[in-house]
Amino acid sequence: MTELPPFYDDLAGCLAEAWRRLEEGAAHQSGFHAPALATLGRDGAPRLRTVVLRGVDRERRTLRIHCDARSAKAAEIAADPRAALHAYDPKAKIQVRIExxxxxxxxxxxxxxxWAASRPMSRICYGTAPGPGTPLPEGGAYTQPQDDAAVEAGFPEFRVVVLTAARLEFLYLARAGHRRASFTWDGAEPGATWLAP
Incomplete structure (x- = not known):
């Protein structure tokens, strides 16, 4: 039988493991590097897309991603800031959901x-014309910045999204029995409970 991890029957350990995995994801060291972000569309329908996790601050319960000001994602967050993030690492068999x-x-x-911490190849996206989601007559009907000055000119379109967790759900898949836990920060005291998987 496979040895169970220390967090298996430990609520605080599950929460610590969730944040550790997210921090590793932001550092390109785990399957949590490219989670899915959900927002509410202007029509009220859910919208889901893969994003790159750029930073995590477990003390503040925040996660950082980047987007273009011209994107639907930015408009949706501006209209309704409720959002959710989903990350799954198949090797670790761990899923984390954050609302x-x-x-x-x-x-x-x-x-x-x-922006200063971003690599030049990441900055290029924000100087692309036309903006994200614009219909094109053909696949290559857009332009990318060609020099450093043009890349830097994309900064006005650059947005940082900081998601503050109000709820975090942790799921670990194990033959001995899955473990699922929920953590909330919507009152004076944080809440933690096991959930049926």
Whole structure:
């Protein structure tokens, strides 16, 4: 029988493992590097897309991703900040789901710091014309910045999304029996409970 991890029957351990995996994902070291972000569309329907996890702050319960100000994602968050994030690492057999409130940062200290820490190949996306989601007559009917000045000119379109967790759900799949836990931060005291898997 496979040895069970230390967090298996430990609620605090499950929460710590969730944040550890998310931190590793932001550092490109786990399957949590490219989670899915859900927002509410302007029509009220759910919208889901894969994003790149750029930063995690477990003390503040925040996760950071980047987007283009011209994207539907940015417009949806501006209209309704409720959002959810889903990450699954098949090797670890761990799923984390987070629900919370997203905040957009553009041309402020948060955005400037994230822009400065971004690689040039990541910055190129924000100078692309036309903006994300624009219908094209053919696949290549858009332009990308060709020099450093053009890449830097994309900064006004750059947005940082900071998602603050109000609820985190952890699921570990194991032959001995799955473990599922829920953590909430919607009152004076954080809540934690096991859930049936």
């Amino acid at each position: 919370g409130t997203a905040r957009l940062h553009g041309q402020d200290d948060v955005a400037r710091a994230a």
